[in-house]
Amino acid sequence: MTDLRGSAPAHHAAASEEGLDAHLVVERGTFRLDVALRVAPGEVVALLGPNGAGKTTALRALAGLTPLTGGRLRLDGTALERTPPESRPVGVVFQDYLLFPHLSALDNVAFGPRCRGASKAAARATAAEWLDRLGLAAHAGSRPRRLSGGQAQRVAVARALATRPRLLLLDEPLAALDARTRLEVRAQLRRHLAEFEAVAVLVTHDPLDAMVLADRLVVVEDGRVVQEGVPSDIARHPRTDYIAQLVGLNLYRGEAQGHVVRLGAGPSVTTTEALSGPVFVAFPPSSVTLYRDRPTGVSARNLWRCEVVGVETHGDRIRADLTGELPLVADLTTVGAAELELHPGATVWATVKATQTHAYPV
Amino acid sequence: MTRTARRPRRTLQVAGAGTAALLALSACSSSDGSSSSEPDSSASSAGGPSGTVTVFAAASLKESFTTLGERFEKEHPGTKVTFSFGGSDSLAASITGGAPADVFASASPKTMKIVTDAGGAAGTPATFVRNELEIATLPGNPDDVTSLKDLTDPGLKVVLCAEEVPCGAAARTALDAADLKLTPVSYEQDVKAALTKVELKEADAAVVYKTDVHAAGDKVEGVEFPESADAVNDYPIARLKDARNARGAEAFIELVRSTEGQKVLTAAGFLKP
Amino acid sequence: MTPTDDRSGAAVLAGGPAPRSVRKGRGGRGVPLPLLVPALIGLAFLVVPLLALLVRAPWRSLPDLLTSAEVWQALRLSLVCATAATAVSLVVGVPLAWLLARVEFPGRGLVRALVTLPLVLPPVVGGVALLMALGRNGIVGKWLDAWFGVTLPFTTAGVVVAEAFVAMPFLVISVEGTLRAADPRYEEAAATLGASRFTAFRRVTLPLIAPGIAAGAVLAWARALGEFGATITFAGNFPGSTQTMPLAVYLALQSDPEAAVALSLVLLAVSVAVLAGLRDRWMRAA
Numbered sequence: 001m002t003d004l005r006g007s008a009p010a011h012h013a014a015a016s017e018e019g020l021d022a023h024l025v026v027e028r029g030t031f032r033l034d035v036a037l038r039v040a041p042g043e044v045v046a047l048l049g050p051n052g053a054g055k056t057t058a059l060r061a062l063a064g065l066t067p068l069t070g071g072r073l074r075l076d077g078t079a080l081e082r083t084p085p086e087s088r089p090v091g092v093v094f095q096d097y098l099l100f101p102h103l104s105a106l107d108n109v110a111f112g113p114r115c116r117g118a119s120k121a122a123a124r125a126t127a128a129e130w131l132d133r134l135g136l137a138a139h140a141g142s143r144p145r146r147l148s149g150g151q152a153q154r155v156a157v158a159r160a161l162a163t164r165p166r167l168l169l170l171d172e173p174l175a176a177l178d179a180r181t182r183l184e185v186r187a188q189l190r191r192h193l194a195e196f197e198a199v200a201v202l203v204t205h206d207p208l209d210a211m212v213l214a215d216r217l218v219v220v221e222d223g224r225v226v227q228e229g230v231p232s233d234i235a236r237h238p239r240t241d242y243i244a245q246l247v248g249l250n251l252y253r254g255e256a257q258g259h260v261v262r263l264g265a266g267p268s269v270t271t272t273e274a275l276s277g278p279v280f281v282a283f284p285p286s287s288v289t290l291y292r293d294r295p296t297g298v299s300a301r302n303l304w305r306c307e308v309v310g311v312e313t314h315g316d317r318i319r320a321d322l323t324g325e326l327p328l329v330a331d332l333t334t335v336g337a338a339e340l341e342l343h344p345g346a347t348v349w350a351t352v353k354a355t356q357t358h359a360y361p362v
Numbered sequence: 363m364t365r366t367a368r369r370p371r372r373t374l375q376v377a378g379a380g381t382a383a384l385l386a387l388s389a390c391s392s393s394d395g396s397s398s399s400e401p402d403s404s405a406s407s408a409g410g411p412s413g414t415v416t417v418f419a420a421a422s423l424k425e426s427f428t429t430l431g432e433r434f435e436k437e438h439p440g441t442k443v444t445f446s447f448g449g450s451d452s453l454a455a456s457i458t459g460g461a462p463a464d465v466f467a468s469a470s471p472k473t474m475k476i477v478t479d480a481g482g483a484a485g486t487p488a489t490f491v492r493n494e495l496e497i498a499t500l501p502g503n504p505d506d507v508t509s510l511k512d513l514t515d516p517g518l519k520v521v522l523c524a525e526e527v528p529c530g531a532a533a534r535t536a537l538d539a540a541d542l543k544l545t546p547v548s549y550e551q552d553v554k555a556a557l558t559k560v561e562l563k564e565a566d567a568a569v570v571y572k573t574d575v576h577a578a579g580d581k582v583e584g585v586e587f588p589e590s591a592d593a594v595n596d597y598p599i600a601r602l603k604d605a606r607n608a609r610g611a612e613a614f615i616e617l618v619r620s621t622e623g624q625k626v627l628t629a630a631g632f633l634k635p
Numbered sequence: 636m637t638p639t640d641d642r643s644g645a646a647v648l649a650g651g652p653a654p655r656s657v658r659k660g661r662g663g664r665g666v667p668l669p670l671l672v673p674a675l676i677g678l679a680f681l682v683v684p685l686l687a688l689l690v691r692a693p694w695r696s697l698p699d700l701l702t703s704a705e706v707w708q709a710l711r712l713s714l715v716c717a718t719a720a721t722a723v724s725l726v727v728g729v730p731l732a733w734l735l736a737r738v739e740f741p742g743r744g745l746v747r748a749l750v751t752l753p754l755v756l757p758p759v760v761g762g763v764a765l766l767m768a769l770g771r772n773g774i775v776g777k778w779l780d781a782w783f784g785v786t787l788p789f790t791t792a793g794v795v796v797a798e799a800f801v802a803m804p805f806l807v808i809s810v811e812g813t814l815r816a817a818d819p820r821y822e823e824a825a826a827t828l829g830a831s832r833f834t835a836f837r838r839v840t841l842p843l844i845a846p847g848i849a850a851g852a853v854l855a856w857a858r859a860l861g862e863f864g865a866t867i868t869f870a871g872n873f874p875g876s877t878q879t880m881p882l883a884v885y886l887a888l889q890s891d892p893e894a895a896v897a898l899s900l901v902l903l904a905v906s907v908a909v910l911a912g913l914r915d916r917w918m919r920a921a
Contacts, residue, residue: 065823085826098824102842111838115829163829451889519789524872526889547789548871549878551885555868558763563772564788 017077019043020167020199024061025070026054033057033223034071037201039216041076041166044193044200046214048207050242054223055203059169062201064088075167075199086115088167091160095172097152099144105131105155106140112163130158134192150181157192168193170202174209186212207246211235219243237360238282249282250328253362256281261359267325269352270301271359278362285319287356288330291349292340302354304328308346311337318342322350414442415610416462418453420469420597422493422553422573426630427467427618433626434617441610449552450474450528457482457602464611467599467618469493470528474598484605487598490619491632494594495532496572497585498560505566510536510587513567514544521556521565524549529556532593533569539592557582571595576631594633685903692900693893700897705874706883710901713879714909716791717859720798721806724855728806729848733836735807736814737822747811754804761800762868769796769869793870794877798859805858806851813847814840853913860906 020039025032033054039045047055060066062073064085073080080088091112099108109127114120131140134154144152153173160168173189174182190213193200204210210217211231218228219240227239238244244251254263256275262268269281295303306324313319318337320330330350332340340348415434419427424447431443446453446463450473457463458480466483467490468474474487499507505518513520522544523530530549537544547565550556557574559565561581575584599618601611617623624634700706735747753761769776771786779785787793821843825835841848863881870877872886880902887895 063823063827065826085823086829086831088827090827092824092827094820094824098818098820100821100824100839100843111825111830112828115825115831115834159828449889521871524886524889526886526891546873548873549886550872551867551882558868559788559871562763562766562770564766564770 017074019076020062020201021072021074022062023071024058024073025068026057026061026066027069028057031057031223033061035218035220035223035225036071037218039199039201041198042196043216044196044202044214045216045218046210047201047203047220048210048217048246049205049220051205053220055205055220056171057223058220059092059171059201059203062167063090063092063169089163089165090167090169091163091165093153093156093160093168093170093173096176097144097156099147099152099155099159101144104141104143105136105147105151108144108155109159109162112159116163126162127158130162131155134158134188148181149177150185153177153185154188157189161192161196166198168196168198168200170200172204172206173202173213174206175204189213236358237280239280239362244282249284250288251280251282252326253278253280255279256359259354263326267304269326269357269359270354271357272354273359275359275361279359280362281357281359283352283357285329285331286317287352288328289351290320290330290332290336290340290342291351294349295351302357303349303351306348306350308342308344308348310344311342320348322348326350411438411607411610411613412440413607413610414444415464415607415614416444416446417465417467417614418446418448418457418461418463419465419467420450420453421447422469422571423447423467423597425577426626426632429626430614430617430623433622434614437617438610438613443614451476460604462604462606463602464605464607465599465614466602467597469595469597471596471598472528474600477600477602482602482604483600484603484608485601487600488615488619489596489635490599490615491597491624491627492594492635493571493573493597493631494633495529495536495569495587495590496575497587498557498568498570498575498578498582499585500560500563500566501580501583503583503585507567507585510540510544510569510589511542513569514542516545518567519565520544520546521548521550521559521568522546523553523556523570524551527552528595529553529569529571532595535593536569536587536589540589571631572633573631596635597632688896688899688903692896696893697897697900700894701901706898706901708875709878709880709883709898710905712791712794712875712877713860713881713902714905716794716798716879717802717856717862719795720802720859720862721852721856723795723799724803724806725848725852728803728851728855729810729841732807732810732814733840736811737819750807751804753801758801758862758864758866759868762797762865765797765800765865765869769793788869789871789873789877791870791876794866794879797865797869798862801862801865802855802859805854806848809851809854810844810847813844813851816847817843849913853910857906857910860902 019041020037022037024035024037027033031054035054035058037045037058047058049055057066061068064080064083068081075089099105100111103111106124106127109130110123113123113126118126128137128140131137134157136151136154136158139147139151139155144155147155153176157173174186177185186209193213202210202213214231216228217231217234219226219234219242221240221242227234227243234243235247238247238249238251241251252261252263252269254261254269256277256279258274258276259272260268260270261279261281271281294305304325306322306326306328308320309323310321311318312321314331316334318332318334320332320337320342322328322330328350332342340346342348417427417431424445427445427447431445434443435441446456450469453466454468454473454476457466457477466474466477468477474483477483478487497507497510497513499505505512507513507518512518522533525531525534529552548559550559550568553570553574556568557570557578560568561578572584575582599615601608601615605611618627628634731750735743735750756764766788767773769779769787771777771780771788776787779787787796817840821839822832822835825839826832830838861881862879863885866877866879867882867885872878872882880898884895884898884902887898
């Protein structure tokens with residue numbers, strides 16, 4: 001399945017010039033964004049990264065709101081580097097939607113078609129159609145401030161789609177919503193994006209949003225692409241601390257010699273994969289077992305003496321942050337944590353089964 | 363005077379009192395020395411005028427009175443003459459409002475009358491100069507204005523003073539005497555404003571005082587006209603009853619009316635009384 | 636007219652939305668004294684002179700004045716010119732404010748300072764400056780005269796020019812402030828929907844900043860209505876064509892202070908009526 005999803009767009013893009021082919025370079029002071037993006041029509045790509053990574057800059061550059069200082073931008077074979085934003089076939093859903101407060105939902109959606117030359121009546125008809133499609137027909141006459149967060153988000157999507165863009169950009173489309181609405185809107189948005197026939201790029205710092213909504217993830221850190229691929233692949237093989245934390249994995253880089261990965265001058269991790277050379281090794285926090293005293297009946301492999309730095313509740317589990325021989329996070333049940341009497345400064349022994357670890361070449 | 367007529371004047375008095383307070387502040391420091399010597403009248407009579415003399419004078423007197431003030435200070439060492447120049451109306455209002463002036467020199471008997479009616483003047487005001495109207499034209503008189511009648515040419519832009527102010531009233535008298543109908547482009551708020559319009563070449567001519575034409579130098583050209591004789595303006599001067607420096611006030615008035623004083627004033631374009 | 640009328644008039648002059656929030660507030664309860672006392676002093680400082688005008692007004696001669704054709708002529712001219720000056724200020728002032736708020740160009744700070752200069756310039760000096768620029772012999776006016784036969788001094792158009800010169804900075808400052816407070820990303824959103832910068836300004840920015848424009852226009856109108864120095868210097872004073880109420884008031888003050896007070900009252904009453912009416916109809920909607 002991974003292969004299917006990964007190769008289809010690439011094949012598509014190669015066959016014709018359809019879709020997005022961009023190399024975005026934006027320099028501003030000491031910050032430099034340098035991101036290459038190829039997205040096929042019908043594909044949804046998420047730019048994922050921490051705050052300040054340059055995701056929004058990349059999105060603004062695609063929309064023409066921030067000028068490129070280098071690189072190229074082609075959409076369906078047309079160069080857009082010098083095209084002003086109003087002439088680009090691009091629709092944007094802004095983070096806080098930016099619905100025009102003085103216009104009704106209908107007129108907000110009709111704004112785009114009207115600007116692109118439709119008559120007032122035609123623009124309104126188009127707008128009504130889009131609102132209907134997004135289940136908002138009843139709210140056509142409402143001003144934005146009368147709409148709920150979820151409704152406003154859908155109006156923003158309708159407004160962006162009403163100009164029939166060839167590139168749809170979504171900036172943190174779910175960030176402004178509360179947790180409950182978010183679940184519902186995320187599912188709806190996924191449906192609409194699946195129906196969308198052109199290129200969609202969304203920017204988010206939430207891995208769940210990215211994984212649910214996107215076919216492919218592009219992880220951006222400090223203005224650079226650090227990893228890209230299908231969500232499941234990235235989740236399994238993170239290449240940076242940031243991604244590992246996002247997907248909830250302990251991640252180390254080391255030198256593999258057969259089943260043993262040596263992490264610098266420090267400890268080593270034994271894995272099931274036999275590799276050689278530089279590798280990543282990862283294991284989930286839930287695979288870590290903690291003991292108050294050095295366990296006797298356990299093999300000495302993958303056993304580290306650690307000190308508790310912090311403890312916090314994570315859903316119905318307790319997550320312990322440990323330093324020592326090997327810095328790692330471990331997930332425990334509430335009962336388990338109570339039995340261990342975990343508190344900052346306590347000494348514990350941590351162990352992981354080799355079968356729970358996963359090593360892959362850098 | 364009726365009660366109703368007195369009311370608005372009192373609103374003006376409030377403004378006058380503010381000015382008065384400021385003037386009083388500035389006068390205090392320098393008049394301290396003289397006020398201490400006041401009880402000792404023999405000492406002051408022996409030493410002539412001393413201390414600060416505060417003179418309220420019409421704006422048109424600014425140049426000549428400033429010159430006379432300097433002469434006065436030179437002739438009477440230890441004295442200082444402080445001037446407040448302005449429109450005669452507002453000066454009169456300040457004085458009746460209690461401003462601490464010693465001498466009032468007004469540009470019209472009418473404004474002086476405001477002060478005398480309120481019992482503010484000591485003795486009868488004396489006319490010390492007269493001012494005559496003159497036509498101010500552009501330099502070189504390009505429109506060939508030679509008489510008051512020439513100003514009625516509709517192609518000329520003429521400004522007059524508003525009839526509410528002395529120069530406007532005088533111009534009206536002169537025009538009536540000549541039996542002329544003149545429609546100006548504007549009735550200016552004072553004589554300086556009227557003159558400025560000609561200086562900036564916005565108007566072709568203005569009817570102003572001879573002294574103003576004189577003061578403007580070569581920025582305007584003066585044209586005399588016979589009807590001005592019907593609208594000569596008398597300038598009265600008086601010592602004020604509440605003068606703090608009565609001796610200084612008398613001495614200053616004396617200088618203004620002396621041959622020396624008259625020489626300075628006629629040099630500025632004023633006529634002898 | 637009552638003191639309350641004066642207060643509402645003053646509040647409108649201060650910029651519109653303020654009275655609404657006062658009404659919404661918790662009233663006198665819980666207002667700290669260090670704020671309340673200076674606030675009341677400030678209010679008294681503004682209102683007492685107006686009250687004094689009312690107290691000392693020659694009520695008996697007022698009917699005569701109000702039926703005088705000259706007074707109506709001056710009043711009508713004042714209203715027409717102040718409104719025209721406000722219109723001129725809107726047409727060029729709003730785009731200027733937009734330029735200052737939204738477009739970065741070298742020397743923007745200097746330009747902003749220049750725009751506010753008429754605020755500190757004594758109006759009479761402003762009038763002289765206008766004469767030197769737009770007068771018959773002025774550096775621009777010379778050509779207006781030569782090419783189009785247009786001379787502005789001593790004309791009603793000149794009054795409008797003088798009033799606009801003095802009043803426009805109020806509008807520009809007010810609108811620029813509103814524009815700076817408004818989110819520029821709305822214009823970006825409009826751009827991504829295909830709106831040119833002008834369309835975005837017209838259809839999005841303008842409606843968004845309408846309350847600020849209204850407040851600025853009211854300030855400018857009020858300033859233009861009371862304009863004296865620049866008007867009399869640049870446009871002169873002739874009944875019917877250039878003599879506005881403030882000029883009539885000033886000249887009346889020279890000969891008949893009583894009439895001057897009465898004329899001021901008329902001007903005051905009309906402006907309070909207009910401003911209060913505007914607030915109810917227009918500012919509240921915004």
